[in-house]
Amino acid sequence: MATTTNHETRTAASASASAVWPLKEIIYPPHSDRRIKIVYQRRNGPCSLLAICNILILRGDVEIQPPGRKTASYEYLSSLVADFLVTKHGGSAAGNEGDLTSALAVLPSTQEGMDLNPLFTGMSSFRPEGSGGELQLFELCNILLVHGWLVDPQSPEYDIVAKAQDYDTALNMIVAGEEASEAQISTKAPDDAIGSSPPAPDEDTHLRDGLVLRQFLEQNPTQLTFHGLWSLFSLSDGLYAFIRNSHLSVLYKCQNPQLWMLVTDSNLVPEPSIVWESIEDVDGADSRFVDSHFFPSSTIGGDYSGYIPADTRPPPPTSEYENE
Incomplete structure (x- = not known):
């Protein structure tokens, strides 16, 4: 088991204290005059913390202060979340104290x-x-965590994928299938002679399950299936924490119906009109950018993945802002 030295602990604490993330002003809800600051991500930074903070900011549960602030540190953002949780749940029944402690x-x-x-x-x-x-x-923040890595109940592979349930178990079952395949090869006579032992039923099951699960994972590399995409469209209007490709984003579902992800790439902080990105398909090939009012937009600098002509305007969301 790896151990952490005092020096490593101090180094990590120092790095944490120096880590800051840029802020950008947007308007939310669309077609309002409410201006807020959201947090943008550098590198492969703390997408979990930023998604939670940005949802709380969009809902009006917390607020970045002062208005002129340009960056935010982990200490500042985590204190916003912690203060929100303690204020909301600090006086709850004793049975919830453990949940609050675990969440903090x-x-x-x-x-x-x-x-x-x-x-x-x-x-x-x-x-x-x-x-x-x-x-x-997430539960104590009243944020619903969702994903679209779903197997279609009508598909022939459903029973096997449902048996695996999750990615980690699927990997273990794939390994078991590979081991079963190797065992079958090693037990065969050199010339596949008559009288060699038939494969054990368990080996056949492991081999079949492993092949089906490998195919499911390889066919859905973006962790979003077509069934999962349609399931996301069934969500009620609102803000969600959406995990895809091991990345946590803010998902906005509105009455269009349309699915949007909040853009938090720090490279786009200087782009005032790039606020939301649409989810059109499972691989992101047809995604497009819109501004705070959900009018089509593009980068100031010119070509960028997601550019669409300015004269094509999708209908803006009609859902009312709710402090969910």
């Missing part, structure tokens, strides 16, 4: 990422890890 305990882990294991059979189903503090953090 995982806040530091949001700097590097959270261990979220989606189940292939449910859009909002995840396997708890450890104390379950990761899932409790």
Whole structure:
């Protein structure tokens, strides 16, 4: 088991203290005059923390202050979330104290990422890890965590994928299938002689399950299936934490119906009209950018993935802002 020295601890703490993320002003809800600051991500930064903070900001549960602030540190953002949780749940029944403690305990882990294991059979189903503090953090923030890595119940592979349930188990079953294949090869006589032992039923099952699961994972490399995409369209209007490609984003579902992801790439901070990106398909090939009012937009600098002509305007969202 790896150990952490005092020097490493001090170094990590220093790096955490110096980490800051840029802020950008947008308007939300669309067609209003409410200006807010959202947090943008550098490198492969703390997408979990930023998604949680940005949803709380969009809903009006927390606010970046002062208005002229241009960056935010982990300490500042985590204190916003912690203060919100304590204010909202600090006076709850004693039975909820453990949940609040677990949720607060995982806040530091949001700097590097959270261990979220989606189940292939449910859009909002995840396997708890450890104390379950990761899932409790979202629950206590009243944020629904969703994904689209779903197997179609009508597909021939459903029973096997449903048996695996999640990615980690699927990998173990694929390995078991490979081992079963090697065992079958090694037990055969050199010339496949008559009288060689038939494969054990368990070996056949492991081999079949492993092949089906490997195909399912290879056919859905973006962690979003067509069934998952249509399931996301069934969501009620609102803001969600959306995990895809091991990245957590803010998902906005509105009455159009349309799905939008909040753009938080720090390279686009200087682009005032790039605020939301559409989810059109499972691989992102047809995505497009819009501004705070959901009018088509493009980068100031010219060509960029997601550019669309300015004269093609999708109907803007009609859902009313709700403090969910």
